[in-house]
Amino acid sequence: MCNSLGESMLDNLRGMAVFASVVGHGSFSGSARELGITTSAVSQQIRSLENELGVVLLHRSTRKLSLTEAGESFYEAAKDVVSAAEQGRIRVNQLRDELAGSLRIATTPELGVHHILPALSTWMAAHDDLSINYLADNHYVDMIDERIDIAVRMSPSIDDHALSSYPLTDVRQLLVASPQYLRQHPKIESPKDLSEHNLICIELTKDPAILELTQTETGKKTRIKMQSRMHTNNVFMATTLAKEGHGLIRVMEMDVRKELESGALVEVLTGYKLPSFVLYAVTLSREQQPAKIVRCLEVLKKYFQTN
Template sequence: MEQLKRMALFATVVEKGSMVAAAEALGMTASAVSQQIRKLEDSTRVSLLHRTTRRLTLTEAGAQLYQSCRQIVQLAEQAEQRLAELRDAPVGELRIAAPVGFSGHLLTNALAPLLQAHPQLSLRLFFQDEQIDLIEQRIDLAIRVGSLEDSSLVARYIGDWPMLLCAAPAYLAHCGAIEGPQRLSGLDWLSLGHERAGQLTLHGPGGAVQRLRVEGRVVCNNILSVRQFTLAGMGVSLQPEPEVRELLARGELLNLLPDWQPDPIGLHLVTPRRDAQPAKVRYAIDALRRALLAG
């Protein structure tokens, strides 16, 4: 590394035409510059400069070395410029991981304007409900829901999404009206996760709390599959309200027991580290925070 610094200093001496001018440009003393040039000559065991009282001239070896040194300086300047671009403007490939339920309009609405505004930015999306290794897959940013395990990752809590008890009209026509939480245990449950049985907590009028143990007839590790079984009239499921809002508006799904609310799910934006985030990640965090909170 010291040798690279000496080569850059040597290129500056050549371009400025003297040790004194190079020293002024570099904020050094002329003697310190001369000392570094001498160390470069000692290490290469060739003379690089002819020194006279009036001027410096390059030896043949010095002329050849200068061309290589100048290329090194130019590459360093280009690298610094690229780093500045990454820091100040969204460029390069942005890699985002998210649960499969986000593969619809939510991410499109958030990220399409970002891509349109910054032509040098590209996007790669990874959709899966199982958590992906951010480091191994070089993920810049991940959307995660629910409680998070302790880890070295940095999680930014951005808010909660309400969860709804949902069923298709065809299922209610089969099982009859559901007038209170006590009916829920006997229904066909369509569950997201790996365990067939689980506990459902509902918050009702006047601060009432109802806890039920429910057992899934269909258990999936994919929320879209759970939703499709629900639409097919196979049972009841918990669904994030922003993801099913249009289905509710069209009457394809119904919100059961609107006075009894399941626990919401927390939304987090997760990155491998907090400091020195490139611009593409900072811009994406802002865009996703606005879009996801708006639902």
């Protein structure tokens, strides 16, 4: 009984929408084009609606359609129903696309300060209904446990089917030192010269003191282990130590761009290159990402493509 009543109500609502479309277009064919159905299907909907109501709504002739008195009255009600449904659809779309609520972003302190904050600053200011929580840490963050919406990291997490990865940019590693350090220590002209120098180890990777260098012109690879007496898990600390002349650091180019531009640090062994990485934005896998995540990813991609 309930199912029959529900089905009848849905049929009536569908019929009202078709009826309002027919009147609005002044023809069955125009309504059919708008609704993406056949003219005969439109005609069948109107007949079913008239049978359900027990009245004739439209006078049909070969040249035009005209409303009966009952049809004129019913058309006003049908327009209201269609208008209410459209307003409801618009509201649902607004809620789906609204940039509001909270957004949790995980990254490293260096990427956060140098890139993520500059990338998102204008966007954040334009959406003050959005609350953003930044988690800046050099350790791996479990996105599910920490409820992270976007993580920016150097690994794509391709083995985790619960996550989706979006490449942002290629990242070069450089070997750099301060001009002061280079003036006071033996020249560095080839990888073997590194054995006479100190490496400030940034302990974010396995075997941080082991370097694999590839000669740019020949592709010849050299693997060398440097001596090190200073260790840190923080790029800011390592960069400061290097600027003060305590040794060389192996670092992402994007983390020391300002120091390179100012001359506070300079690249050594420019004819060789260290392995490069890809920077990824990582999200939880969903059939449809919330608008705030989609828009944030777009802003990040644009920033890294531009810079």
